[in-house]
Amino acid sequence: MRDGYERLLADLTLSGALEEGWLGAFERAPRPVFVPESVWAPDAAIPTGYRRVSRVVEPETWWALVDADEVIVTQLDDGAHDGPGVPTSSASKPSLVATMLRQLDVIDGARVLDIGTGTGWTSALLSARLGRESVTTVEVDPNVASEAADRVKAAGLVPARVVVGDGLAGWPTDVPYDHIHSTAAVRRVPDAWISQTRPGGTIVTPWGTPYANAGLLRLVRGEPGAPSYGRFVDNVSFMWMRAQRPSAVTLPPTTPDWLGPSEIPPDLVLSNVDVAFTIGLRVPDARYVHTWDRIVLSDGNGSWASVRYETWDAPDAVRQWGTRRLWDEITAARAWWETRGRPPLTRFGLTVTARGRQKAWLDDPKNLVGRPRLPAE
Incomplete structure (x- = not known):
C-alpha cells in the first residue's frame, strides 16, 4: 500500500x-x-462546477483526491457530455x-x-x-x-x-x-x-x-x-x-394568492441538518431552491411559497400560491422541532409496515411525526 x-x-x-x-x-x-483514471474535482471557475482530473496528466492532484477522506465524483450527468454538471456517480x-x-x-x-x-x-x-x-x-x-x-x-x-x-x-x-x-x-x-x-x-x-x-x-x-x-x-x-430523484423546483406564477410577513428569518429553516431533517419529515413533499434574494419552496403539486432574506418581516416578504400555505407549514414544522427540545437527526426512526407504508417517529415508534396542523385547519 x-x-x-x-x-x-x-x-x-x-x-x-x-x-x-x-x-x-x-x-x-x-x-x-x-478509482477511475479520470475523476471530477470541484472547480468554481468552470461553469459546470467541476473539472476533469486525469491520473496520467495530474498524478499529484489525483493521488491527493484518492488518499483523502472525501467523496470523489466519478461521473456527471449520467455520463452525458453536455449536461449541467450534476454528480451522478462517485467513490x-x-x-x-x-x-x-x-x-x-x-x-x-x-x-x-x-x-x-x-x-x-x-x-x-x-x-x-x-x-x-x-x-x-x-x-x-x-x-x-x-x-x-x-x-x-x-x-x-x-x-x-x-x-x-x-x-x-x-x-x-x-x-x-x-x-x-x-x-x-x-x-x-x-x-x-x-x-x-x-x-x-x-x-x-x-x-x-x-x-x-x-x-x-x-x-x-x-x-x-x-x-x-x-x-x-x-x-x-x-x-x-x-428513479427516486426529486423533481426540481419550478418557478411559481407571477401573481401570488397571499402576501404577508414572515414570523422568522428564512435562514432558520435551514440553520442545521437536524432542523432541516425534521422539516423534511413533517412536510415530506417540500423542496426548495435559492435565488439571489429569496428561498423558493414547492410541493411539486401546484403550491409554492417564497420568502425574502432581507426585510423578511415586511408586509410583502412572504408570497404563497396554491391550495396550501407551504411557508406556514414549514415554520410550524420548525416550531415543533423547537418544542421537542431541538432533537438531533439520530433521535428519529422509521417504521415500514407489512403493506409498505412508511411512518417516521421520534424516540419511540409510538411517537409518530405527522404533518403540521395549521390554525385554519
Whole structure:
C-alpha cells in the first residue's frame, strides 16, 4: 500500500470509523485500485462546477483526491457530455463507507446484496470480508457496471454476481439475503428490499426527503406480516436512486394568492441538518431552491411559497400560491422541532409496515411525526 492510503486507514482506525473486523478488508481492497483514471474535482471557475482530473496528466492532484477522506465524483450527468454538471456517480467518502459497513453488523458467512456498485470498491470490501460467493452487487448504469467489473476482476475480488439492473427491485434470484447495503439514497424503502431480506436481517441505506437528503437508516426486517423498524444512525448525504430523484423546483406564477410577513428569518429553516431533517419529515413533499434574494419552496403539486432574506418581516416578504400555505407549514414544522427540545437527526426512526407504508417517529415508534396542523385547519 502507498503511504497515503496507510495514513488514511490509520486515521480511520484512530477515529473509530474503521473497526478491527473490517481493517483487513480495507487492506486487501485498497481504494486507489477502484478509482477511475479520470475523476471530477470541484472547480468554481468552470461553469459546470467541476473539472476533469486525469491520473496520467495530474498524478499529484489525483493521488491527493484518492488518499483523502472525501467523496470523489466519478461521473456527471449520467455520463452525458453536455449536461449541467450534476454528480451522478462517485467513490464514497472512506469514513462513511466504513461506517455503513459497520452498521450492517455482518458475521462470517453472511450474504449481502450491494445496491449501487459504482466504482466496485464497496462490493470488493464485502467480498474481501465475507468471500466472493456471499456478495451480489447491482448497478443501474451499464457503463459504470462494466468498468467496476473490470476493476474488481483485476483486484481478484469479483463478487458472485455483478448485475446490471434497477437496484430498487433488488435481485430476487439469490434470496433471502442477510443484509442489504445501498450506496444511493431513497425516499421510500422498496418493498423488494424488505421481502428479499431474511427476518432479523438489516438494511442500511441513505434515506431522505426532497427537503433534506441527510439520514443513514439502519432498518431491521420484521417477521413476515409484521412491521420493520429502524433508526437514523448518522448524518450522510448520497446521490439519489435515479428513479427516486426529486423533481426540481419550478418557478411559481407571477401573481401570488397571499402576501404577508414572515414570523422568522428564512435562514432558520435551514440553520442545521437536524432542523432541516425534521422539516423534511413533517412536510415530506417540500423542496426548495435559492435565488439571489429569496428561498423558493414547492410541493411539486401546484403550491409554492417564497420568502425574502432581507426585510423578511415586511408586509410583502412572504408570497404563497396554491391550495396550501407551504411557508406556514414549514415554520410550524420548525416550531415543533423547537418544542421537542431541538432533537438531533439520530433521535428519529422509521417504521415500514407489512403493506409498505412508511411512518417516521421520534424516540419511540409510538411517537409518530405527522404533518403540521395549521390554525385554519
